[in-house]
Amino acid sequence: GQQVMQIPQYQHVQEGEDFTTYCNSSTTLSNIQWYKQRPGGHPVFLIQLVKSGEVKKQKRLTFQFGEAKKNSSLHITATQTTDVGTYFCAGRMKTSYDKVIFGPGTSLSVIP
């Protein structure tokens, strides 16, 4: 079936180090969204990527959408303790505009 995978599952970094999470889909996506969920919280929308090869930045966060629209990445430069949480990608399948599938998430811990 259609799947969205993320790696790594967990990442522990020292404060100030960079962090990257990768998202891969088994099928071509019409768009991809990224969400952040703080411990004990709910997912909060970060960004949406639509175009092949698209790159968007939000301060220290850089989001990329692959040329084939099957993968994406989120890179955080110089992590801070406020970056702690689980980062989910959510892919909208091209075959069905109603179907959004979330990846399992990458849980980020930042050691001060």
Added chain:
Amino acid sequence: ETGVTQTPRHLVMGMTNKKSLKCEQHLGHNAMYWYKQSAKKPLELMFVYSLEERVENNSVPSRFSPECPNSSHLFLHLHTLQPEDSALYLCASSQGRGPLEAFFGQGTRLTVV
């Protein structure tokens, strides 16, 4: 505050109980969703309502019964649940079923004993 409110925040119920989860959105959105979040599992989409019509049901057991009386309210009726149904149930809303961001409520932490 995301504009999507879920009640109750926590619920403990026995396997023979009947309870309902409530979701209300104040964003003027026309699509609402129920997701299940279990430990160590991806977010699972359960139901999608668009303009108060159920448009997706992802093979959810019949012990979960959704209801959408209007575009601002969404319910999830629960009966004869199993312990493995214990999870965080998240409601979300969006403007249209298209590729637009979803706003999530804070969730209901359900424990079935």
